[in-house]
Amino acid sequence: MKSPSPGRSSAVRSMRSAPFFTPIRVVFSFAGPSARRPLSFFSPTIRPSAWRGRPWKALRLVPLLSQNFKAEVVAVLMLILFFSWCYCSYVLGCWRLNIALSWFWWRHLDAGLHAVMHGDFRTRHDIQAGLFWIYSLLSHRAMEYYYGARELKGNGMSKHWWHHIYPNDPGRDPDWSTMTGVAWVRRHTSAQWHPCHQWQCWYWLPVSMFLEPLFELIQVACALLEAVASLLEPPMNGPYVSRWAHVLGFLCEVLFNPGFQLVAFGVQPFWKALGVLLLARATSRLLLYPFSEVQHYMPEHILNREAADDSAEWVIGQLLCTANLEFRNRWAWLMDFLMFHGDSHQIEHHLWPAMSFVQYTKASQVVRATCARLRLPYYTVGYFEGYQKICEQVKEHRKPPPRPKRPRSPGEEPSPSESSSTRTRRRTRGS
Incomplete structure (x- = not known):
C-alpha cells in the first residue's frame, strides 16, 4: 500500500501555490506541524505497529488513492447541482424542493470539506486547492473543528484528529461534547440529570427538531455580528486582513x-423564508439522526474503548470502537456515496483516514473478509436500528441516577433496615 509522503501534504502544497487562496491561507495559516502532515499522521510509515504481522497483509494491499478523476468529477457535478438547487430554492422560492433536499446538501458540504481535509482529490493539486477553497467558504464554521483554531496557526491537533485517535471515548473524543453537561435530552450518564428529563420521552423529538436548531440560528447570528464588530477593534488585536477574510468566509x-x-x-418575504428554513432544519435533523448520532455516539462501545487501551493493537482498537451504517438498498447506498466520503463506512475511514471515498466499497470487502477470518468484530448498524438505539437511550436515561450511599460516621446508629439485615447476617453466620 502506498503511504502518503512524510513531508507536506499535496493539499497544503497546492494551497500555497494557488493565487486565489490567499485570503483563506492568511486566516488559517497552515504552517504548523499538524498541517504539514495531515495525511501521514496515521499512515503505516508513521505508525508501523498498526500494520505489523501477517494477519494484516490483506489490509496493507488496499489502495488508498483513486486511479482516475472519479472523485473530482463527482465533486464538480455535485457543486453544479448544489448551486442550481440554491437558485431554485432561494431565488425562485421552490419551498417544497428546499425542505425535501436541504438535509442532503447540508451534509454534502460538510462532508466535502471533510474529504479535502483528509487529502482527497489528489489527482491534480490545482483541482484539490479549488475544491478546498469552495468547501471552506460554504462550511466556514467547520474549519476550526477540522483544522484547529486559527489563533493556533496550525499548531497541535484539531478536534477531528482527536476523534480519530479516541473514537467513542467520552473523556477524550470531542464529538461527545454534545452528550455531556447540561442538555435538554439526556442520553448518557456523563450528562447531568434534571427533573425535566423524566419527561424527555415525550419532548425529545420536538426539541431536537425545532428548539435546538432555532437556538443554533440565534447563536450563529450573534457570532456573525461579533465577527463584523471585530473589524472595529484596534490593530494590535490582529491583522485586518485576517479579520476581513474571516468575516467574508462566515458571510x-x-x-x-x-x-x-x-x-x-433578501428575495422572499421574511416570514416565508423563516418558516421554510425552520422546516428544512427540522427535516434535516429528523433524517440525519442516524448519520450524525449513531456512528459517533455509541455508548455500548464505551466498554470496548476501555478494553482497547493504549498498549492494544491499533487496528483492533479501531474495530472495537467504530461501526458502519449499513444500507440494504442501492438507492440509499448511492445517496450516501453522493453525500461524500461514504459516511456509512466509518470502520474503513478510521483504518485509512487518508483513503479516497471512492475506494471504501472495495476496502470494506477486504476488511469484512479479514475480520471474519480472524474472528474480529465488524459492527454494522441499520438506519432504523439506529433510531431504535436512540429511543432506548432516551428511555433509559430519563430516570435519575442512583444516589451514592453515604458512609456512616463513627458512633452513628444504623438504620432499622440496616440493623435488621445485620442481625440476619449474624444469625446466618452463627448457624
Missing part, C-alpha cells in the same frame, strides 16, 4: 449554506 456560509439560507431572506 459566504450564511448566504448559501442550506442551514442558514440568508439569500432567501
